[in-house]
Amino acid sequence: MSVEERKRRERAERESAIVAAARALAEADGWNAVTIRRLAEKIEYSQPVLYSHFENRDAIVAAVALEGFGELALALRKAVKRARDHQDALTCLAGAYLAFARKRPAVYEAMFAMPTDLRFAQAESKPELKEAFAALKDVVAQSTADAEAATETFWASLHGLADLERTGRIRQGAREKRVALVVNGMLA
Amino acid sequence: MSVEERKRRERAERESAIVAAARALAEADGWNAVTIRRLAEKIEYSQPVLYSHFENRDAIVAAVALEGFGELALALRKAVKRARDHQDALTCLAGAYLAFARKRPAVYEAMFAMPTDLRFAQAESKPELKEAFAALKDVVAQSTADAEAATETFWASLHGLADLERTGRIRQGAREKRVALVVNGMLA
DNA sequence: ATACAAAATCTAGCGATGCTAGATAAATAC
DNA sequence: GTATTTATCTAGCATCGCTAGATTTTGTAT
Numbered sequence: 001m002s003v004e005e006r007k008r009r010e011r012a013e014r015e016s017a018i019v020a021a022a023r024a025l026a027e028a029d030g031w032n033a034v035t036i037r038r039l040a041e042k043i044e045y046s047q048p049v050l051y052s053h054f055e056n057r058d059a060i061v062a063a064v065a066l067e068g069f070g071e072l073a074l075a076l077r078k079a080v081k082r083a084r085d086h087q088d089a090l091t092c093l094a095g096a097y098l099a100f101a102r103k104r105p106a107v108y109e110a111m112f113a114m115p116t117d118l119r120f121a122q123a124e125s126k127p128e129l130k131e132a133f134a135a136l137k138d139v140v141a142q143s144t145a146d147a148e149a150a151t152e153t154f155w156a157s158l159h160g161l162a163d164l165e166r167t168g169r170i171r172q173g174a175r176e177k178r179v180a181l182v183v184n185g186m187l188a
Numbered sequence: 189m190s191v192e193e194r195k196r197r198e199r200a201e202r203e204s205a206i207v208a209a210a211r212a213l214a215e216a217d218g219w220n221a222v223t224i225r226r227l228a229e230k231i232e233y234s235q236p237v238l239y240s241h242f243e244n245r246d247a248i249v250a251a252v253a254l255e256g257f258g259e260l261a262l263a264l265r266k267a268v269k270r271a272r273d274h275q276d277a278l279t280c281l282a283g284a285y286l287a288f289a290r291k292r293p294a295v296y297e298a299m300f301a302m303p304t305d306l307r308f309a310q311a312e313s314k315p316e317l318k319e320a321f322a323a324l325k326d327v328v329a330q331s332t333a334d335a336e337a338a339t340e341t342f343w344a345s346l347h348g349l350a351d352l353e354r355t356g357r358i359r360q361g362a363r364e365k366r367v368a369l370v371v372n373g374m375l376a
Numbered sequence: 377a378t379a380c381a382a383a384a385t386c387t388a389g390c391g392a393t394g395c396t397a398g399a400t401a402a403a404t405a406c
Numbered sequence: 407g408t409a410t411t412t413a414t415c416t417a418g419c420a421t422c423g424c425t426a427g428a429t430t431t432t433g434t435a436t
Binding site: 233234235236237240 | 413414415416
């Protein structure tokens with residue numbers, strides 16, 4: 001039985017290597033540079049092996065995105081811990097969210113701008129997505145009646161800021177001011 | 189001189205035809221279906237002519253995006269006209285913005301999710317971008333001190349809602365509630 | 377140890393993409 | 407009418423995602 005165990009472990013390691021290679025390549029040279037051929041070379045296997053792990057290229061992008069949602073959830077949970085009050089908690093959430101998008105632009109792009117069919121706040125959503133959403137909701141719910149709608153709105157505002165910043169469409173300077181506006185708006 | 193005039197006009201018409209074909213194809217079958225070969229066939233010229241009009245494929249996407257910004261600006265200006273007061277104006281703006289994104293998903297995708305280097309709210313921005321931004325700013329400025337930051341924030345919230353709706357990541361149902369939250373937030 | 381079955385992996389290639397060099401046709405100038 | 411410039415096309419390169427079929431490696435049983 002130990003041989004099956006070993007095979008399963010090796011397969012899992014190889015799968016992680018693929019996702020890690022995709023992520024590294026995307027961070028370094030953008031998602032256009034992430035090709036099956038390059039990934040195959042990086043993990044030192046031929047191209048068809050990748051298709052025994054993932055249905056297609058998009059599924060690899062989705063795997064990176066899922067990793068990203070897990071890490072985002074962690075970052076949000078951590079950020080809330082150092083908050084003194086409710087308003088501060090919202091500010092910390094916003095700061096952590098935008099910092100994540102800024103520090104991992106390729107991952108953020110995979111999470112939101114690449115063609116995947118990842119959904120969240122839905123029944124069939126992956127746990128990483130639900131957890132990231134919940135990390136926001138647990139704070140937002142403290143100051144509102146309709147927590148679901150308020151969380152969606154808060155998330156949308158943060159995503160909008162992150163996306164417009166990422167694509168260089170709003171000034172890089174006035175970030176704190178915009179965050180304050182969003183947070184104050186949430187408390188209205 | 190009339191012959192040069194005619195040539196210029198024909199070139200302009202052909203360029204419009206390219207952009208229109210790209211837009212139609214994207215609306216019908218998504219941006220992946222927009223290939224140089226298909227566009228060439230649609231306008232009944234060989235592929236290299238497209239490159240005498242646009243530097244590369246992305247430039248064609250950017251042209252559709254620019255058209256979109258012009259139309260969005262118009263829609264926003266029109267929406268404000270039927271508003272009774274300031275708060276209603278913000279609501280109308282939000283409604284028109286989201287309706288635009290919903291009715292022209294491919295164009296909206298070109299404007300925000302496709303790889304272009306279009307910027308706005310900057311010196312070198314194209315007039316269509318500036319005008320769309322101004323359409324928001326003219327309303328937002330009435331209730332805030334720092335109009336630039338407030339407009340950026342309002343835009344980000346609307347874009348976030350539009351983007352998360354477009355990708356099926358928030359419920360389709362609670363739109364009005366979310367819009368109300370954003371608008372109330374702006375008045376805080 | 378050896379022969380065999382099954383699983384894992386690779387080689388080679390298809391159809392399609394964006395883009396371009398060089399040949400050809402059309403329009404203009406003399 | 408001929409020559410030159412301009413406009414356009416044909417043909418092809420390198421690369422892409424993906425896959426069928428051959429081949430090697432692995433595990434099992436004698």
